[in-house]
Amino acid sequence: MTYSAMAADVLAFCKKHGFEEISLLGHSMGGKVAMTVALDPKLPSNLLKHLIVADIAPSRGAMSPEFQGYVEAMKKIEQSQVTSRQEAQKLLAPYESDPMTRAFLLTNLAPHHGHDPVKFRVPLDIIGDAIPEIGHFPYEPGERVWEGPTLFIKGTKSRFAYITILMCSC
Structure with a gap:
């Protein structure tokens, strides 16, 4: 990346x-x-x-600690197996206080159905590994x-x- x-x-x-x-x-x-x-x-x-x-x-x-925290929070959301945007929003809140920024970050959630866990469209593992390159x-x-x-x-x-x-x- x-x-x-x-x-x-x-x-x-x-x-x-x-x-x-x-x-x-x-x-x-x-x-x-x-x-x-x-x-x-x-x-x-x-x-x-x-x-x-x-x-x-x-x-x-270097990417800001704030950006690195977003990636960490998004990984936490997937690992927590939450099933709604509202639950994801709550997990993201400690990492970002601004509700508009949280809503923006959650636009990366893939559409999901029923009680399936939410997933992000972006490959969080690849982005996490590429943080040094992203600032370059x-x-x-x-x-x-x-x-x-x-x-x-x-x-x-x-x-x-x-x-x-x-x-x-x-």
Whole structure:
């Protein structure tokens, strides 16, 4: 689970479907993937027309203890075999006090039926193991450049972004 591997997946998908001149939008982790696509040496010259990055910067650094706690809590929810979103919400509360953030995290729950235990759509074991890589970015500043039109967006109440709204037409 690296940004280079995820960017390669995006490039392979675009090639398979014959896409050209796309506008690529990535939010948070997806934003780092989108930036990695734009900077990939294998990027076809006719593929990317616009790059839009929301709530993330091409920075390197350790993931916050808060993020690591989210993964731990989500694993705890699955291990506890709870059968409702409400029960999952209660297990998540000690890790995150904000009910909106908890609700956002629980959007990753897969639909379930009856009294089956809830499960997350995302592979928590892989994400947990990849936490050091998730904070990484594959390119040093100035190492690679994409010169196409780019829009960076930061939510005004976001705790997760490091940039302000910036429109660039390089």
